[in-house]
Amino acid sequence: MKYRLRHRTTYAYEREVSFARCVLRLTPRSSATQTVLESAITVTPEPSARLVRIGPFGAEILTVTVDKPHKALVIEANSRIDVHVPPAGDPDASQPWEVVRTRALNTADLSPDGPASYLFPTVRTPIVPEITEYTRQSFPPGRPIIAAASELNDRINQEFKYDPGATEVSTPVAQAFAARHGVCQDFAQIMICGLRGLGLPVKYVSGYLRTIPPPGQPRLEGADATHAWVAVWCGDAAGWVGFDPTNAILAGNDHLVLAIGRDYADVAPIDGVILASGDQTLKVEVDVIPEEEPTAAHA
């Protein structure tokens, strides 16, 4: 499935800004499940310096410096991506989850594709005993990991309320868990905390979800905006499997991966500093346009 993708961020400043330096994690990366055909980032005003490097999680990171005075900063990322997620295997044929745990602790892979980097708690995804306890209910001894994780994925979807007004990007995961509500980021982080609490390796995935409103079915949440889900390492054979707890589905050909990390902090699309004293406002527009279909969703 091929897509055209546009992710446009506009910062508007109350007073003129003389200097800005931004780290942009806006370049999608090719992997086993997707091929990036084209990608480009434009910044207005024109940066005085652009520096590209490979970031800690394998993706391209662009650092830009803008040193001419400006009252608006526009960052637009455009790309074409071919998503080709292989069909999921039989969940009950996957490895028992305890075997995966032991294996993950002893892999000889320090790269961002190995499981070792995603085993440990982070500031945003700490070990929360209540969340571990909640997760444990789906993980009886010996259960195949994909089956167990799928059940957890469904439970979060059923037992938590999707409520865009209830949380912010900085809401602690324990708080969203206790209140049983949130948005995609909260659900992803709850699932991460729970699985890591049991010693399992799990990634935070940021990206986009294609909008498909079939007749008579509810519209998928998170459409036409940035979306977040998780990927669980299910052993050497099965590798990373994507779970989208917001929609109770496995990540498939409608999920476009932008960045992976241990939590949101690793994948934040833009981190920046500016020399400024006034207020600022932020606008984000996202378009995910399937190339095969003429009718495109709009942000």
Place this chain on the structure above:
Amino acid sequence: MAPRPPAGASPERLSQWLAGYRPLPGVPDELFDAAGKPRGHWLGFLREFASYPDADSDGRFGMAARHIRDSGASYRIYGEETERSWPLDPLPLIIPQAEWDQIAAGVTQRAELMEAILRDIYGEGRLVNEGVLPAAAITGSPDFLRAMRGVAPPAGRYLQIYAADLGRGPDGRWWVLDDRAQAPSGAGYALENRLVVSRAYPNLYNRLNVHRLAPFFDALRRGMAATADRSEPRICLLTPGPFSQTYFEQAHLARYLGFLLVEGDDLVARDGKVWVRTIAGLKRADVILRRVDADFLDPLELNAASRLGTPGMLEAIRAGGVTVLNMPGSGVLESRALLSFMPGLCRRLLGEELKLPNIATWWCGQAAEQALVEARLDELAVAPAFPGSGHFAEPRLAADLSPQEMAVLRQRLAERPGDFVGQEVAQLSTMPVLRDGQLQPAPFALRVFAAVTPEGVRILPGGFCRTSDRPDARVISMGEGARTADVWVVDDKPVERLSLIASGDEVKVRRILGHLPSRAADNLFWLGRYIERTEATLRLVRALCSSLMDSESSLHGRGQTFESLRRVLVDWGALDGETRPARALDSARDALHDASAWGSVTYLVRSAKRTASGMRERLSADFWGLLVDLEGDLAGGANEIHSEAQALEQVEKALRHLAGLSGLTQENMNRVAGWRFLDMGRRIERGANTCQLARTLAHDAATIDDLDLLLDLNDSQITYRARYLVGLALNAVRDLVMLDPFNTRSVAFQVAALKDHLAVLPTLQEDGILEEPSKILLPLAAELETEDAATLHADKVKTYEAALMRLSNAVADRFFLQGANAVPTVKLVGLA
């Protein structure tokens, strides 16, 4: 020579000490050997020590310790408001040369091993790829910085300073308890401890052949300078700031080593390099010794919430434009999980056996080790495998856990085994300490420092020793009320008395040391303003007391003078204008001691001290001592004011302290930029204060009393009386206080002095265009030079006062951090 005690006293004291000393059963002791006999080197020391007549009292040592308090050598516990005084034991830990040689060889080897491990982890990664180290034993550390993989350290080395915490185990061998590789602290404390102990017992220190510490620090400095690509590099010590637990140590080290003490805000990363903001603009920072944990170094790439770092720092490191030591990411070595792999890593990387063993450690991330720890849970200590991981912050003994805690631990251990290590519970050996005049054994740990120098790895002959009051001590933290001791490495032959005098060829003579950092200029300026305001407020309170006491003044109506004074004190925030105390005397007391009033003397002195504490490396110990005394005297006097005379006495005493501070700044401070900012602060404050007093007391309808009071407050009575025999006249007083360029207290004199300062301070651009401060100051100076006292009405004085306040802001904008050349950085917000 120290006075000798009466014959017989010292042997008696010694035998009494030894007789009362009871080493713990089964635990090696430094003083007594296994046979229960005192060891020779300790006995020699104690014999001499006991001969000090006041050896078992606090007298001599207390005096030296007081010096520490006065020089501000205290450390701050995180989140604690008041500083705690430094708990230093009088007796040093004594280690004979032969034994020290083994320790030094062991720590040197370990420093090289640590370097080799980092080079592999952040480089090729062969240790993981080839199965020597599980990847998770590295990724579990929050100090493993993925962003640093593949980045070669600009100076070729990851570690500049490494420290090992050592303890002597039950078998009598030295063991490594912990590795310190992020930004080891304690070397500065070791220096300060040595200063105090050698000062308290100079003869003893000189007679025993104690190795000096200075050569190590000299080599460290040369080692750091050698990492830069310029011959005279600017070396900075990056501190988290005055609220850091070890801020004093950092300030002390920076001053001792001649490094610039900077905070993250003081630095700017641009064009692949790092720069210091100075009063002359941005100047290059070549080498940075960091005391900020790596995660906080760069909010752009690492912890985005950090306020301690510098955005873009990592990029400058990658570009090779700055050397940051230890290299960010070095902290990964501090994980206990790695301890269990050290013997194998040493063989593999260095081809040697470890010279100093680790404390026995099992990382539960491996199935066999997990099973072993679970089976022996009752006899092992369980500790976090990585900083902050696991269930407990510190190692715990299973025996200390409740059944509920034990159940939780077992579950956590089963579900997240990689978070834990099991460690052998080794009791630490004990050393003698003095408690209440008695010699007692106390467990101790010793931090030994290694530095990379042009001559290779070098070990500080001494260290930072911490003793515990708990006899079963295993892990000692400063936060747990432990004490510290100096460490003497004693040679059997005389040690080289190396002084730090370099030979003539090596030293290029210079008179000015680089450019003043903007933050320091800012602090000095405000220190000057606080000190001047304190003095002016004290003069007001003195006048207030005099007006109450002086019977003669009642002839002119003392009530009115009193009211004028009170009004100024209310204006200045020294008194609450709403409530009027029952007694006049209460006003004097409040203006001195009401800590809730932002203009009271107590408040101002505290502000001055706080400002000074942020740049301790720039102030002499005497200066700081006077500030501490001033605050102490004030605090002691709060409840001692029952009469005008008592209040007056306190005021006079405080004014004498301030005169001492002024004397020190005039006579002992180099006439470089720092002094100019301190003096500018004083002059602007004094000028503005004088303007306000002049328009309040020398207005067109002023009385004799008003003018008399103004001369008092302006300290110009004697000058006036000498110059005029006719008594007080309005124009003459105005001229003397406002316009007279020869009166050191006049506004004109302050402005002239300010003009001199601005004329020699650097400008940002050499285009001949005046900078903003000069644009304000020069017209003011011209006006004051040409003004006539007869037309000097209150509204005109007010414009002068306003100009001085504008000048203060312009100086801040031009020279300080919050100025226009460095608008504060704001984080971009929002989920983009």
